[in-house]
Amino acid sequence: MSVCKSILVFLSVVLTISLVQCTEFVPVFMWSTSKTNEKVPALHKISQDSFKDDVLEHLKENPFVIVFAEQTLSPEDFAQHDQSGATVFPYLEKHKRNSKVSYLPYVQNPIKALKHLGEEVAEVSISDLKENFDFPATNILIVNLNDAKDDEHRLEMLKRHDSTIISIYNKIAKKYDNVLALYTAHHTSWVAPEDVISSRKIRSLLATTENGTYYKSNYSILYYTDVSYNLNNGASNTEVSLDFTDALQNTDIVLTGTSSVLQVEMEFSTNTSDGYWVLKNVTVTYNNTDYNLNSSLSDIYAPTTFSYHCGDQSFSTENNNFKLYFGSFQVQLFFDGTSANETKFSDAYDCVGFTSVPIWSGIFVSAILLLIMTLGITMMMDIRTMDRFDDAKGKTITINAE
CATH class of the missing domain: 2.40.160.110 (Porin)
Known part of the structure; x- marks a missing residue:
């Protein structure tokens, strides 16, 4: 009996580890020629099924869906700036002001969710699409942005992809009346803090993937x-x-x-x-x-x-x-x-200090709340009960007011 329990515990641990490893949360930048869903999800992280239901709501209007898929992308990439201080995604930011855009920072396996919608899905490489700019006859088109160059910095690649995405989207918008575009990735490019509990990130001279x-x-x-x-x-x-x-x-x-x-x-x-x-x-x-x-x-x-x-x-x-x-x-x-x-x-x-502006803000607000709580407890402890009361059978207490 104990052997069976040990086997079950081992299998559950292996299954849990495999589920954690195959689950990745990546950002999704979604916009449309008509109108996107104005509902903002209340959850910080969106599950694969919830994202699937959200896309199915958009598919009721029969749009042409095009997905621009990076190999790796994280919400931190949208906060990056080049040496001149300009954003890495100038065209997407400009498009964000002109159209209604839904930005979901953490979505569980969005590419896999799109492939399980029951719609016809086609995948093409960005290099193949540039050589022969013909869109396949499909409901959902996934364009893999897998044209990274060996001598190109990641920020330069993302800025180049930003220009390519808007160029392709404008051509599709001229061909189709209703277009739903998504910018996402297959994998995350940053490791979340909860994924590295027992190990600290130390750069190795022999195990780096950056072109440095x-x-x-x-x-x-x-x-x-x-x-x-x-x-x-x-x-x-x-x-x-x-x-x-x-x-x-x-x-x-x-x-x-x-x-x-x-x-x-x-x-x-x-x-x-x-x-x-x-x-x-x-x-x-x-x-x-x-x-x-x-x-x-x-x-x-x-x-x-x-x-x-x-x-x-x-x-x-x-x-x-x-x-x-x-x-x-x-x-x-x-x-x-x-x-x-x-x-x-x-x-x-x-070079970035630990005590950033949000941390100082949290410390300041916590200090104010702690001061208020301390003051309130002190005032409550200073409340004194009455030690003299009226005797119903005796003489009443008389207070002479002058």
Whole structure:
């Protein structure tokens, strides 16, 4: 009997793990030539069946449904901005102002739900659609945006897909009177915090999927996805490829990056008496002119056993006439020369502080509520009961009022 119970427990655990692994919540950006559903779901996460019922309501008007499916997408991607501060989805944001748009940040397996609607579904690749721009005779068309380039940054790919989506949608809107368009993905591109309870995310030098550049020596580990510079506040940034070397000079570690047009020197202080390493200064040599740069976000420092990371690290001069940008910049120093034995970055100090504006807002509101509750409890404890009462058989209490 105990063996049967053990088998049942094992099978239930395996089934639970498989169900969790096959469930992914991705965003859905939905709009139409006519009018979308104005009801906003009250739930933070929408199940596959609920999303299926919502789409079936739209299908009552017999629209032509086109689905633009990224390989990976998350709500965090809609909050991304390029180096100039512009949004990654300019056309979708503009279309959002002109049409009624439904945005669902967390939908369970939307592609699978669309395939189980009982309608005729066709899938095409975006490259095949560009070569032969003929729409299949189907009710639901899924366009897989699987044309990522090896030398292309993810933000650039999403911006290019944004332009492609609107271009294709406008052509379809001219052909069909009623069109329902969806922008979603097969998988999520970010790992939710609840999915990584027992493990912390540490970037590995040997297990990264990003198209970046690594440099490792006895004194440092450096990683960055791209680097560009802007001279005299120009309208565009010029991308360069840097080859880094490092050296121990006196008491400092100097990282030197060279290219055909400029040279970058980062000088790190090895005076770790307070337990921190610090980036002292950044010098750029361009056209035989030296520029002293400072970090535009915050000072770059970390404990001796930690790395420093920033998603969009920038350096600039005081008058902003020269700017240097690094994408997904991460660096760690090793003062005892043990970097050659390391294959991963240690835990990272991030350029975005932990106490963000929402956190401070929550602390402020909680402090006010705590003050009100403390004041109320104190006043309730100060209430005193009467110790003298009227005797019905005796003389009444008389209070003389003058």
